[in-house]
Amino acid sequence: GAGALSGLGPRRGSVGTELALGRALLKGTSTQPAEGEKRLLGLSRHWPTSPEAAEAARLLSERPGPAALALLAQLPPALRQTAPVQARQAFEGERAWREVLARWPVDPASWDLSWELARQRLLKREWAQAAAILKVLSPDRLPTPLAVRQLFWLGFAEQRLGQEEQARYHWRQLLQRSPWGYYGWRAVVRLGEERPPLRLKADPQAAPLAPSVWQPLGSGQPRLDRLWRLDQPLEAWEEWRHQRGSRTPMAPAPLIVEGRLRQGVGDDWMGLAQLEQAQLRWIGARCPVALPLERSLHPVRHGATFAGAAAAAGLDPTLLLAVAKQESRFTAGVASPAGAIGLLQVMPATAAELAGAPVSEDQLRQPELNAELGARYLALLLRQWQGNPFLTIASYNAGPGAVQGWRNPTLELEPELWVEAIPYPETRLYAKKVLGNLWSYQQLSVRGC
The missing domain is CATH 1.25.10 (Leucine-rich Repeat Variant)
Structure with missing residues (x-):
């Protein structure tokens, strides 16, 4: 600039x-x-x-x-x-906010307005007002991540108003759309159906980390799909670039194709970003149509590295996948403006403390060492917070000192509301993203729609 x-x-x-x-x-x-x-x-x-x-x-x-x-x-x-x-x-x-929502029901500005107004009322425990706002926009006209957020909080407000049957109905509607992610997890918890429960610690009964399942590209272009099927991702990527030239995809379908092709040539940084854009532009997508996209959004990368680091630290390996997806999109060389480096975005000072000796930036870019140190730090936080997933993940982003000041009785009974009250917007989003990733990785390995 x-x-x-x-x-x-x-x-x-x-x-x-x-x-x-x-x-x-x-x-x-x-x-x-x-x-x-x-x-x-x-x-x-x-x-x-x-x-x-x-x-x-x-x-x-x-x-x-x-x-x-x-x-x-x-x-x-x-x-x-x-x-x-x-x-x-x-x-x-x-x-009047109602006039804006009525005039632009499918504009992202209206979606944001609806949520911010509802969130204000939820934090003030004004359940009836929050429910009234959340009922205005139809979930059928929202992208899936926003639809499930709306349905979860509508059910939450209704439960607080004593409308248990309506609350359970909306949580069931949520799970029919998308049983994955943060709100899929919280819906099954609220319904009393969290089986198996979310795992952060190593579990000898859990299945070992499996590689990503191969999926057809589904581009609708025979030559492109054939190259993908023949395990020639680089040729498929070049074919795609030749067809599209410099045009940037905007609609969900081409975004998904390009995002998956980028993943195929090792570019998770841009590939996952485009898949997330597609998810936020795909209105009305439901399980099982959205299942291939959900799987592409949760690839298993550096599987052996994460499995070894997790085992040494006593963690479930999907926890490292969940954090790495949010921190670096599995890009080992990435560094943040604050100085965090590598797959799990470990700060050099934290790395030195964990390793007992100085650790160079080049060393932190090595997946094995980064995973080892990040896993140690996560295990330390997990012990500090006695296994609480919300405190552990929030601390990995904001630091345990800040999180200590946020503890209050809401955390035990209404952890979802506690997350929404986190004063750092970045940490608020981070906690939901990582815990949602964790639930998705664990659920996608055992269930479909």
């Missing part, structure tokens, strides 16, 4: 340049976010009917704090009438 800005100076670039620059500056420090807002406002005024202007309005609508309303008021009139802007105004109480 800063480099591009210094090269461009006060001059206005192309609409695409202005959008990219504004987006980058919003993530910067010091005065850069303010400069990014200025650039995006300028873009919206100079090219008000362009797709880039609509995206600029969306980015501005996501700015933190009530001050964002002043930015939105400076947009051209047509852009002030778009779903993201109207949704933000509704969230801040400047317009």
